[in-house]
Amino acid sequence: MTALYDRDHSGVGRLVEVAMQETVWPTLAASYDYYYRTGEIPPRTGNRQSGLNSAPYNVFPAADGYVAIHIVTEAHWQNLLKAMGRDDLADDPRFATNSARVAHMEETDALIEAWTRSLGKMEVFARTKAYRIPCAPVRTAPEVMNDPHMHERGMLERIDHPELGAIVVPTTPLRLHGTDRVAAGPSPTVGRHNAGGDLASLRTRAVDGGDHFVTNAQKVWTSGVRFADWCFLLVRTDPDAPKHHGISYLLVDMETPGIKVRPAGLLNGHRHFNEIFFEDVVIPKENLVGPLNHGWKVAITTLMFERSAQPVALAAEMGRRRAAGVRHDRRLLQNARRLRKPIGSYQGVKHPAADMLVALENAKSVTYYAVWAVDRGLDEVPLAVSMAKAAASDMSGKVAGTGIQLHGASA
Secondary structure (H helix, E strand, C coil), rough: CCHHHHHHHHHCCCCCCCCCHHHHHHHHHHHHHHHHHHHCCCCCCCCCCCCCCCCCEEEEEECCEEEECCCHHHHHHHHHHHHHHCHHHCCCCCCCCCCHHHHHHHHHHHHHHHCCCCCHHHHHHHHHHHHCCCEEEEECHHHHHHHHHHHHHCEEEEEEEECCEEEEEEECCCCCCCCCCCCCCCCCCCCCCCCCCCCCCCCEEEECCCEEEEEEEEEEEEEEEEEEEEEEEEEEECCCCCCCEEEEEEEEECCCCCEEEECCCCCCCCCCCCEEEEEEEEEHHHHHHCCCCHHHHHHHHHHHHHHHCHHHHHHHHHHHHHHHHHHHHHHHHCCEEEEEEEEHHCCCHHHHHHHHHHHHHHHHHHHHHHHHHHHCCCCCCHHHHHHHHHHHHHHHHHHHHHHHHHHHCCC
């Protein structure tokens, strides 16, 4: 909120970051205190307070589980003695002050444990709660999963899992009041959505119809298919074969009845990607490329030819991005001002901008090498092109991310 307020008044976006390591550092405050007090590295303390400077502060066994009791003030201690029915210890010098209890920590814990072992954990909780003593029952996993409050809040939900049966899953702790809750469901099994990124696990079937195949399929993120006259389709023609076998490679006329293409619009307005549907599509067997059930080798060969042409396209794309996006970002770094200084002079802006430029130069170098390898027909073309593709993807993400950080809502 502070960054948004600053942007509205200065016109300049601001990077906001929270590092996980830095947020947990203060949780070890008691350990740092122990080190400063003793000059020694804090020992392992189990469930006790990590600085060993408060007692009783531990998890104690009950008749049916465990309870956590944390005594922080002298009033807590006096109330705990009343809850335990041990008022006779109120003036015992071993327990009279926190310092004394720390010095006699084993005796103090033994005293509490003798009491908690005689009661169920919920009974201990009820008695300590009546005296306003910091205490909580240590719940088991089933108890946490069946917490009625969390179920009423919608944080937990019961679903039917195809392998595990009835289970409890979390939803989200975020609440947007006035919006409908999204029902939870089991995670998709591997390959459920047409194998995902594992092409060899595809489950799209092609049924043998004599002189043709019939298939029903769906694929998301198909590049440029709405402009194509033909496409190729990998189908499983032998479902009992190992996953890299039993696959056939078919050429498909995009005018074939039953094919539907739906553009998948992106946030930037581009509609290069598409979703394609095959509904009872009939494909002549003469469109089979290579032997039946041996389409995997044909697919790999196609991929290598496709990728051998990619470096030129990648180089052109990087040239376009450098000429447009980076030039625009540099203009902002030089001209936009904060406290009468260009925002590009601030360290918090310099670092992400430098990372972006390094990613650009790296992608350019790797891509130029791939182009060179293709031009000379070297054996390492597949590796070089794969590296160029990875570098270009990394570059695209950093250019986009840095642009959003620099330009804020106007990006």
